[in-house]
Amino acid sequence: EYEPLLSEKDLTRVDIGDGDNGDGGESTDSPLPDDLTRDSLELPELSEPELARHYTRLSQMIYGIDSGPYPLGSCTMKYNPKFTEDVAALPSAAVHPDRSEASVQGTLELLYRLQDYLGRIGGMDAVTLQPPAGAAGEFVGIRVAAAYHEHNGEGHRNEVIVPESAHGTNFASAALGGYDVVSLPSDDEGRVDLEALEAALSENTAALMLTNPNTLGLFERDIAEIAEMVHDVGGLLYYDGANLNALLGRARPGDMGFDVMHYNVHKTFATPHGGGGPGAGPVGVVDELAPFLPSPRVRKRDANSKTGKPVYERFEPEHTIGKVHGFDGNWLVLVKTFAYIARLGDEGLADASASAVLNANYLAEQIDYEIPYGPFHHEFVASAGEQDAADVAKRMLDYGVHPPTTKWPEIVPEALMTEPTEIESKDTLDRLAAAFNAVADEDADTLEAAPERTTARRIDQTSAARNPRLSWQALADDS
Amino acid sequence: EYEPLLSEKDLTRVDIGDGDNGDGGESTDSPLPDDLTRDSLELPELSEPELARHYTRLSQMIYGIDSGPYPLGSCTMKYNPKFTEDVAALPSAAVHPDRSEASVQGTLELLYRLQDYLGRIGGMDAVTLQPPAGAAGEFVGIRVAAAYHEHNGEGHRNEVIVPESAHGTNFASAALGGYDVVSLPSDDEGRVDLEALEAALSENTAALMLTNPNTLGLFERDIAEIAEMVHDVGGLLYYDGANLNALLGRARPGDMGFDVMHYNVHKTFATPHGGGGPGAGPVGVVDELAPFLPSPRVRKRDANSKTGKPVYERFEPEHTIGKVHGFDGNWLVLVKTFAYIARLGDEGLADASASAVLNANYLAEQIDYEIPYGPFHHEFVASAGEQDAADVAKRMLDYGVHPPTTKWPEIVPEALMTEPTEIESKDTLDRLAAAFNAVADEDADTLEAAPERTTARRIDQTSAARNPRLSWQALADDS
Amino acid sequence: MHGSHTSGSPYAPHTAEDRTAMLEAVDAETVEDLFDIPDDIRFDGQFDIDARTERETRRLVRSVLGRNDDRTELLGRGHYGYYIPSLVDHLADRSEFLTSYTQYQPEISQGFLQALFEYQSLLVELTGLEIANCSIYDAATALGEAATLADRVRDTTGHRVLVPELLREERKSTLANYVAGTDLAVEEYPVDDGNVDLAGLEETVDEEVVMIYAETPTVRGTIEERLGAIGDLAADADAFFVLGSDPIALSLLERPADVGADVVVGDASVLGLPTSYGMGLGLFATSEDYLRQVPGRLVGVSEDATDRRAFTLTLQTREQHIRRERATSNICTNQAWVALRTAIHAAVLGPSGMVELAKRAVTRAEDLAERVDDIVGVQAPVHDRRHFREFVARVDQPASAVADDLEQLGFAVHVVGNHEIQVCVTGVPDVQLDRFVAALEGVIR
Amino acid sequence: MHGSHTSGSPYAPHTAEDRTAMLEAVDAETVEDLFDIPDDIRFDGQFDIDARTERETRRLVRSVLGRNDDRTELLGRGHYGYYIPSLVDHLADRSEFLTSYTQYQPEISQGFLQALFEYQSLLVELTGLEIANCSIYDAATALGEAATLADRVRDTTGHRVLVPELLREERKSTLANYVAGTDLAVEEYPVDDGNVDLAGLEETVDEEVVMIYAETPTVRGTIEERLGAIGDLAADADAFFVLGSDPIALSLLERPADVGADVVVGDASVLGLPTSYGMGLGLFATSEDYLRQVPGRLVGVSEDATDRRAFTLTLQTREQHIRRERATSNICTNQAWVALRTAIHAAVLGPSGMVELAKRAVTRAEDLAERVDDIVGVQAPVHDRRHFREFVARVDQPASAVADDLEQLGFAVHVVGNHEIQVCVTGVPDVQLDRFVAALEGVIR
Secondary structure, eight states: OOOOOHHHHOOEEEEOSSSOOOSSOEEOOOSSOGGGBOSEEEEOOOOHHHHHHHHHHHHHTOOOTTTSOOOBTTTOOOOOOTHHHHHHTOGGGOOOTTSOGGGBHHHHHHHHHHHHHHHHHHTOSEEEOOOSSHHHHHHHHHHHHHHHHHHTTOTTOOEEEEETTSOHHHHHHHHHTTOEEEEEOBOTTSSBOHHHHHHHOOTTEEEEEEESSOTTSBOOTTHHHHHHHHHHTTOEEEEEETTGGGTTTTBOHHHHTOSEEEEOHHHHSOOOOTTTOOOOOOEEEOGGGGGGSOSOEEEEOSSOOTTSOOOEEEEOOTTOOOOSSSSSSOHHHHHHHHHHHHHHHHHHHHHHHHHHHHHHHHHHHHOOSBOOSOSBSSOEEEEOTTSOHHHHHHHHHHTTSOOOEESOSTTSTTEEEEOOOTTOOHHHHHHHHHHHHHHHTSOHHHHHHOOOSSSSOSBOHHHHHHSOOOSHHHHHHHO | OOOOOHHHHOOEEEEOSSSOOOSSOEEOOOSSOGGGBOSEEEEOOOOHHHHHHHHHHHHHTOOOTTTSOOOBTTTOOOOOOTHHHHHHTOGGGOOOTTSOGGGBHHHHHHHHHHHHHHHHHHTOSEEEOOOSSHHHHHHHHHHHHHHHHHHTTOTTOOEEEEETTSOHHHHHHHHHTTOEEEEEOBOTTSSBOHHHHHHHOOTTEEEEEEESSOTTSBOOTTHHHHHHHHHHTTOEEEEEETTGGGTTTTBOHHHHTOSEEEEOHHHHSOOOOTTTOOOOOOEEEOGGGGGGSOSOEEEEOSSOOTTSOOOEEEEOOTTOOOOSSSSSSOHHHHHHHHHHHHHHHHHHHHHHHHHHHHHHHHHHHHOOSBOOSOSBSSOEEEEOTTSOHHHHHHHHHTTTSOOOEESOSTTSTTEEEEOOOTTOOHHHHHHHHHHHHHHHTSOHHHHHHOOOSSSSOOBOHHHHHHSOOOSHHHHHHHO | OOTTBOSSOTTOOOBHHHHHHHHHHTTOSSGGGGOOOOGGGBOOSOOOOOOOOHHHHHHHHHHHHTTBOOOEEOOOSSOOOOOOOHHHHHHHTSHHHHTOOOSSSGGGOHHHHHHHHHHHHHHHHHHOOSEEOSOBSSHHHHHHHHHHHHHHHOOSSOOEEEEETTSOHHHHHHHHHHHTTSSOEEEEEOEETTEEOHHHHHHHOOTTEEEEEEESSOTTSBOOSOHHHHHHHHHHTTOEEEEEEOHHHHHHBOOGGGGTOSEEEEEGGGTTOOOGGGOOOEEEEEOGGGGGGOOSOOEEEEEBTTSOEEEEEOOGGGSHHHHGGGSSOOOOSOOHHHHHHHHHHHHHHHHHHHHHHHHHHHHHHHHHHHHHHTSTTEEOOSSSSOBSSEEEEEESSOHHHHHHHHHHTTEEOEEEETTEEEEEOTTOOHHHHHHHHHHHHHHHO | OOTTBOSSOTTOOOBHHHHHHHHHHTTOSSGGGGOOOOGGGBOOSOOOOOOOOHHHHHHHHHHHHTTBOOOEEOOOSSOOOOOOOHHHHHHHTSHHHHTOOOSSSGGGOHHHHHHHHHHHHHHHHHHOOSEEOSOBSSHHHHHHHHHHHHHHHOOSSOOEEEEETTSOHHHHHHHHHHHTTSSOEEEEEOEETTEEOHHHHHHHOOTTEEEEEEESSOTTSBOOSOHHHHHHHHHHTTOEEEEEEOHHHHHHBOOGGGGTOSEEEEEGGGTTOOOGGGOOOEEEEEOGGGGGGOOSOOEEEEEBTTSOEEEEEOOGGGSHHHHGGGSSOOOOSOOHHHHHHHHHHHHHHHHHHHHHHHHHHHHHHHHHHHHHHTSTTEEOOSSSSOBSSEEEEEESSOHHHHHHHHHHTTEEOEEEETTEEEEEOTTOOHHHHHHHHHHHHHHHO
């Protein structure tokens, strides 16, 4: 079961230089003088069959979306349609970013059409596809807001307001942008506390960042009033797109008064998460903010080509903040996003949200844990009560399902933040509920001893952090 | 762990016809009158995510070559280079078999070049690629021999001689061809008994089928004499290519006096076995037999095309036996075969055999079981002695490796027919030997209780055959 | 790229060090010492085949196959190119499926066995017969196996195997090879306007007939209308009724069990494989009466030592590796992985998708025939029958010239007579059919 | 094709029956009742996006991307297209890798964690630094993170970040955005004949400098010759020395740890990804001194409850989901799957293959420069330096005209000055280089 490290299977030292062969190492002539080169390189040298077995074995020690339900609240893990991999692998998708515009009209057209799709879905006027992840999108939003205020002579605005239940990236992105973060408490019902908001807003407010539905799955019903309040003090309203899968076809951030938003394409448009990435975090803005978007964007020229086809070109927005990625972001992810949207269309997207909301509500109804806040949409936050939520999660692994996000948001004690998404069938939800309920009946000892049926048993996080060994070299030194 | 049948997840009945909707079934208008259609179709109706999980789970309950060593003697399981899948998946490889010659020059060129490669490798003058598997190749060989004898007015020849240690398909293919099978005993050293052969040969001999090295891994040293004896009575010598991976670049069937042979492309040229197929069993013959090969074969025209490229065409051999497949065989497998040979070239092919033979000899040296016959080449047959060879195999599963072929050839009591192939490293062979040796030390009870660590425990073969339930319908009736 | 490895096979992992140690262990100087081959037959030449890098090899194959012209194929006649859902490739390409051997060790092969069991069940539902095997090579070889099965199980002294005169020559020839080792003789019965000439068939049937073979849809795309009558004829003569079809046609057309079929054969890879130059998957289903005489592999259900349901190859005593020359067939390697693909494709479609595809095979073929018939100089369909997927059209000009001209315009069609072309809609999008009609119009004009 | 399912998302499995039962369970009449959205902001329009079948969608994307012209790309400048061995795709595409989430539950994620741990180890060997993270988005953002790291850990009151004047504009701009929220200011230092102008750099360095950035090879393909001296300059000023490179260059060129680098950044996806329109993998390695200030994910070793070695994400208290606005970076989703691809590609090459590729990057670039230099009207390389992968050539004619003409002949090159083109050999087979030389000769003549 245990798979050795590559380095435990082989380590071969290749000497650089001109024939000085050390003990056991390989050597070949170097085309460069000694002082421009390293001495040697020591890495595993294994054959293709050995590598095929190594990585096949590693893959078998991973739970993916094709293994079973993955109800991670706010992380929105849904099925990744296989055909999107095929289109991203087309040879015509593999072009160098420095190619001339004329020779990559296909790439530019796809980007243009995706900008357009996203604009319509979010109710936004202009979209950039450059941010390589959701957090990068937030950062772009923050930078765009800063540039906007600066441009209007309001560079003094130094505060970004973030609800205490918001995603951690909201705080970090605002801070990376140089803002002071003002944390906003929730009201008793789990939504933005309007009085607290009133108190927090000021002439120093650059923006309020909101997720809607929020991390409890609740729609911020007062969003129109909130938007007015923020705009009244000259601030901007930022939409964190993490929960957009709840609203497709039912409400659009642009219509709610948001000025700027990011889209999490793996959450809303089913691109694979890849064990941590790559993602993409396109940003949409209202017209007023469009001149500040990163460069380049893509537009259609007025005149068509000689063959009658539209011609696309890159352009630099007038007051652009510049670049947030060395090229144009995570292209392959954008191709998959485009393919997903083009496959589902209006009806499919709307159904995705409807089914996601129905699934969350149905699942909630089946589980024994208390759910303090509602009515919720695509996700709900149950409380493990007297149990430790992290232990509950570990024990759920033993029932062959992935657990929910735990211990967050903190407004719910021992939170079990659960989002089944639209891809689960009623049968699977029933199985998932059975796992929740089995664990709910178990005692603390059982939970603390979990998991028992996984590749690795409970892993000691503390010792990993106390004695960090982050490479096979460190491991070798250690032993 | 247990994965339900698709039918246990869902069964949906779709009614055919014009709107008569039965209980719970679906119905749609039919474009055909009732008397030309069935009433309904009842099958699982599941979504893509559900199917992805079903088959992903099924795949995880299978041991493949990427899982570990697979030393099945005579079955020659070796690593399947991944790139061959890519070339077989090229859109240009997907053409209809009834396309005009002029429009599929690429397909014909590949077939032609593969015929040529195989001819050189086997020392044969002409090759057909039509047989869709090794046994089909044997049958073609038998049919070609029959046609040859018939053509020469020797239709009376009604016997095919097969060594008792030969692959079961040899017997069955000869029988399918209408021949009486004369079984030939081995001599004390495990090779063809020349005296017995002499006795078996007669004017009724149509052919002798031989594997060389034979199933004990032994080279039939007397092959030149054997060929002479067979030819002297007017018989043909057939080479079963199952063990050709032992000889590449060292000896060729054509040079040994064989008149006709088949190639097992998954054994020798690393096409994937796919859990039972598809394979391909090209057949090579000497010039004399070429007119009898199946139709069509592919040849190069004398004149090139206008663009200077060679032109390929199909042709019917003069006395062809006709077809043994509805079209031209397992094309996708042939593409992979071609790619493999083109990748390895002379040197790679010769090294494959050298490494395969070295591996077999090294592994044999490491294991505790007795190996009665030698010197062997790519495989050896050990004896489990007092142990039951089938039990040994079951127990080896518990050590995470695939066991050898067992209980055959019968010349070795409780045979463990072992063929590691060239793809195993010394480390893996050592691990494999450790598994053999661990089992060798265990008692009968342990062996009979094995396997213990597999997805399923020991499966009752007798009850499966006594009460055959071969479909989910039968299972439903049964319960 | 394995610098420390000897050159040679890129898939042999031995380092020079390993090789030395291994040779020492087996007490040999060089690997050549391990070859026990007499000098006089030792090969000391070269194959003259160049080795190539992986990239170069890919380029070579791409460049060779690149010589195939790009055509919209309106081709059928027993081989069809449906769109393959991406999921089929992604799942079937998982290396556990692709790289495993026949399931002789069922304890570590449950996944493949279950998939094949499900494939068998799919065929049982489609045919209404109780037993389906894991696969024969293709439709033609399945037909051959059906004949040898008939020969084994029928008590008559007869030897006649009757097939329609319009049967594809390749199938007829394959069948002839399969029965060459028996006393059977293949004969043709007449066809009337595409379908079985029932009166003509009746006339030729006698007690010597062992098997009657018919297909629906026929090679000319017509739907056979009198299957029940053919079944009755066969039953009366104590002959096997073997029916040729495929999974999509069987989703809609009469259920073989209901028309008296004893065996169903055909190409199941209409689901699961792209056109693949004729590579197929032999469908083989029959009655449980012949259980112990069936050719090919069978997966059954059993229990493991803990009494849990488990799958296993069963009734292996029918097979060559056990029964040798008395086996029910010489088949060993079959088309298991294609059967997996077919099963996945069918599962993606579901019954509603399969029925839908079948209905579209009728409506689209008949619609196209109508449109083609509107062209002056073309009559379609030539047969006054219901059609499935394809039809024959009569053209006033020589058919081969029409086909050549169409080829120049990017369309491939069959030439099936001096003035007959055959056209199939399967796998061809509507927009391409529109273009085809326009092209044909242009060619005919 | 799920006939019994409601139309809508093809990836939502609900049957109409399920939906009814579920609505009943949640006590709702329709799904719309579950949406708690005030009427005044409810969206009642349409996106006007058509739904398509899978096949149509594939055809759409193929047709859109089909507008890209086929070119032999002699392009580099920080982004390279090596041949990707087939094994990389086949393994990385296994759905367990592709479809899993960040490893917050390490007990069921050991495989991915081990692969990332091995990726970190690869970078540790290449850089000689003790710590590498699991990935930043790309080279430019990694450079940005390096600057904020410098800002956090350097005690100086300084604010100056020095970069070479030839740095790609995109990287400079990204860096500027990353430091916009800090007191840091990005300034340029002079370059001499492609490489760092050491005297010029020395002149500009003062105690206000927090970080000096240099690259090798440079954007113009030259190999930096005085890295040690730059490192010394930085150390003397108590500034961070951040070095930009990539895994293939690092296989051959001086080891960053040996020249005093505090951080190494760059694009690691030169292994593992095709050109992909600039998609990358930000390499980030640094000294263990900054362990608790590193941005991004880190995989470490620990033990499970049975004392077996196990892998886990570690030091997560640095990260945004725990530390929020005091996190070391806002990064959450990163490029983990690309890191996996890079690790597999590197493993396929092995150290000998990597060194070999690096050596060929030198010899092939220098050989091509020599051949290009032989053309009358072209001087190459313009920099009197050693080159890696690429070089700048001076052309007598306007560079943009030369590039346009080459484009018509199927070759893409960079225009980097009025009379300067830049040419890269990476990924271009020898036979294509021959054709390029011929094409350039024709264009110049």
